[in-house]
Amino acid sequence: MLNRREALWRFACFVAGSPLFAQRNGTIYPPAYSDEVMAPVNLHEIEEAAKKKIHKLAYDFIAGGVEDELTLRGNREALARVWLRPRSMVDVSKIDPSLELLGKKMDYPIILAPTGGKNLVIPDGDRIAAEGAHATKALYCVAAGGWIEKLSEKNEAPVWWQNTIGHATKSAAQAFARRTEDAGASAIVITVDNQYLSNRDRNNRNRFDYGYMQTGVPEDRAKVKPRSPAVPAMLEPHTPSMTWDYIDWLRSASSLPVILKGILNAEDARLAVERGAQAIVVSNHGGRQLDGVVPTIVALPEVVDAVGGKIPVLMDGGIRRGSDILKALALGAKAVQIGRPYVFGLAAFGKVGVQRVVELLRAELVVSMGLAGTPTLASIQRSLVRLP
Ligand SMILES: Cc1cc2nc3c(=O)[nH]c(=O)nc-3n(C[C@H](O)[C@H](O)[C@H](O)COP(=O)(O)O)c2cc1C
Structure with a gap:
C-alpha cells in the first residue's frame, strides 16, 4: 500500500516526466519507494x-578484494585525496548531465559495470538487474556469465557484452563477436586484467565454491561438498594467452566497437589506440585481481593524456558518490561505471534497489555539478580538481 506521501511523490515524478528525479520549485527530489527502500x-x-x-559467503564475494585489499581500499582513499575547486557565480539553474558515447545518447555518465555472480543474491539476478537498469535508462554491461540473448530479446536495456573467458582461437573469438552483434549489443567489452582467477583471501577462508555464482549458496552448505578446494582455484586460467591480436580477431567479425576494460598505464593505452580499440575503461576490477595495482583515479590522468582525445576513456573503482563522478570527469573520464553498489542494491531490494542506487548517484551528481559551478559535462575541466 502506498502512503499519502509516497503517492504524492510518485505523482510529482510522473508530472515531471522523469523516472529519475522530480524538480519542484527548482528542488531535485529522487522518486520515492517504500519506507524500507527509502x-x-x-x-x-x-x-x-x-x-x-x-549469506556471509555472498557478501564476502561481492564486497571483498584480493589478498590484503590494498587496491580495494586504495580506490576509495585516492578519491578522498582529490579535492574540488568549485567556481562561483555561474548560472546553474539548469543542469544537464547528458552525453554522447560511441555515437549513442546517454542521459547521464553512469554505466552498470559487468559483474558475475548475481545469482548469489537473487535468482535470475542478471535479468532483474537489467530490468532495474532499463527503468533508469542506464547502460548495462552484461558480464561473461550472463546470457545476453535473454536480456536483449525484450530490448530491456541498452547493453554491452563483456567477455572474461578467453577464446584461444580466432574462430572462437569471431563467433563471440558475431553472437554479441546478433544479440543487439552496442559494444563488445574485453576485460584485460583477468588472465587468471585471483587470490581472494575471503573466498579462500570461506571455502567459496565458484559454482555458487550460478546456483547461489545452498541452504545447508554443510551437506554440500565444495566442488573443488578453494585455494587452487586462484590459478584457474581465464585469458592467459590473450594478446593484442585478439582485437583484430573481433574486429574482423563485427563492426561493433571494441572496448578494453582494465587498462592502467600510458603504454597500454597507446597500444590500445594503435590496435583499434574504440574506448578504454581505466579499471583495476574493483581491487579484485592483482593487489597493489594503482588506484584508478590515480591512473586516469596518465591514460587520458596518452590517448590524447582519440577515443573515450571511462573509469571504474570506488565510485560511491556524485562528487566522486565529478572528480573522475574532471580528470578526463567520459563516464564512470559502478560495480558493487548496484549489486548491493539488487541484494537489498531487487529491481527497485538497482533503480534506487542509480537514482541516488545521479541526483548526487546533478547537485554536485550545481554546487561546483559546472552545469554541463563539457564545463567540467581538469582545473576543477586539485591533486595531492
Ligand atoms: C561481484 C563482482 C563481480 C564482478 N565480475 C566481473 C566480471 O565478470 N567481469 C569484469 O570485467 N569485471 C567484473 N567485476 C569488476 C567490475 O566490472 C568493476 O570493474 C568493479 O566492480 C568496479 O569497482 P566498484 O565495485 O568499486 O564499483 C566484478 C565486480 C564485482 C563486485
Whole structure:
C-alpha cells in the first residue's frame, strides 16, 4: 500500500516526466519507494542493508578484494585525496548531465559495470538487474556469465557484452563477436586484467565454491561438498594467452566497437589506440585481481593524456558518490561505471534497489555539478580538481 506521501511523490515524478528525479520549485527530489527502500540515504547504507539480507559467503564475494585489499581500499582513499575547486557565480539553474558515447545518447555518465555472480543474491539476478537498469535508462554491461540473448530479446536495456573467458582461437573469438552483434549489443567489452582467477583471501577462508555464482549458496552448505578446494582455484586460467591480436580477431567479425576494460598505464593505452580499440575503461576490477595495482583515479590522468582525445576513456573503482563522478570527469573520464553498489542494491531490494542506487548517484551528481559551478559535462575541466 502506498502512503499519502509516497503517492504524492510518485505523482510529482510522473508530472515531471522523469523516472529519475522530480524538480519542484527548482528542488531535485529522487522518486520515492517504500519506507524500507527509502531508509538508506546513500550507497554505503544500501550496502549495509544488503549485508543484513544475504549469506556471509555472498557478501564476502561481492564486497571483498584480493589478498590484503590494498587496491580495494586504495580506490576509495585516492578519491578522498582529490579535492574540488568549485567556481562561483555561474548560472546553474539548469543542469544537464547528458552525453554522447560511441555515437549513442546517454542521459547521464553512469554505466552498470559487468559483474558475475548475481545469482548469489537473487535468482535470475542478471535479468532483474537489467530490468532495474532499463527503468533508469542506464547502460548495462552484461558480464561473461550472463546470457545476453535473454536480456536483449525484450530490448530491456541498452547493453554491452563483456567477455572474461578467453577464446584461444580466432574462430572462437569471431563467433563471440558475431553472437554479441546478433544479440543487439552496442559494444563488445574485453576485460584485460583477468588472465587468471585471483587470490581472494575471503573466498579462500570461506571455502567459496565458484559454482555458487550460478546456483547461489545452498541452504545447508554443510551437506554440500565444495566442488573443488578453494585455494587452487586462484590459478584457474581465464585469458592467459590473450594478446593484442585478439582485437583484430573481433574486429574482423563485427563492426561493433571494441572496448578494453582494465587498462592502467600510458603504454597500454597507446597500444590500445594503435590496435583499434574504440574506448578504454581505466579499471583495476574493483581491487579484485592483482593487489597493489594503482588506484584508478590515480591512473586516469596518465591514460587520458596518452590517448590524447582519440577515443573515450571511462573509469571504474570506488565510485560511491556524485562528487566522486565529478572528480573522475574532471580528470578526463567520459563516464564512470559502478560495480558493487548496484549489486548491493539488487541484494537489498531487487529491481527497485538497482533503480534506487542509480537514482541516488545521479541526483548526487546533478547537485554536485550545481554546487561546483559546472552545469554541463563539457564545463567540467581538469582545473576543477586539485591533486595531492
Ligand atoms: C561481484 C563482482 C563481480 C564482478 N565480475 C566481473 C566480471 O565478470 N567481469 C569484469 O570485467 N569485471 C567484473 N567485476 C569488476 C567490475 O566490472 C568493476 O570493474 C568493479 O566492480 C568496479 O569497482 P566498484 O565495485 O568499486 O564499483 C566484478 C565486480 C564485482 C563486485
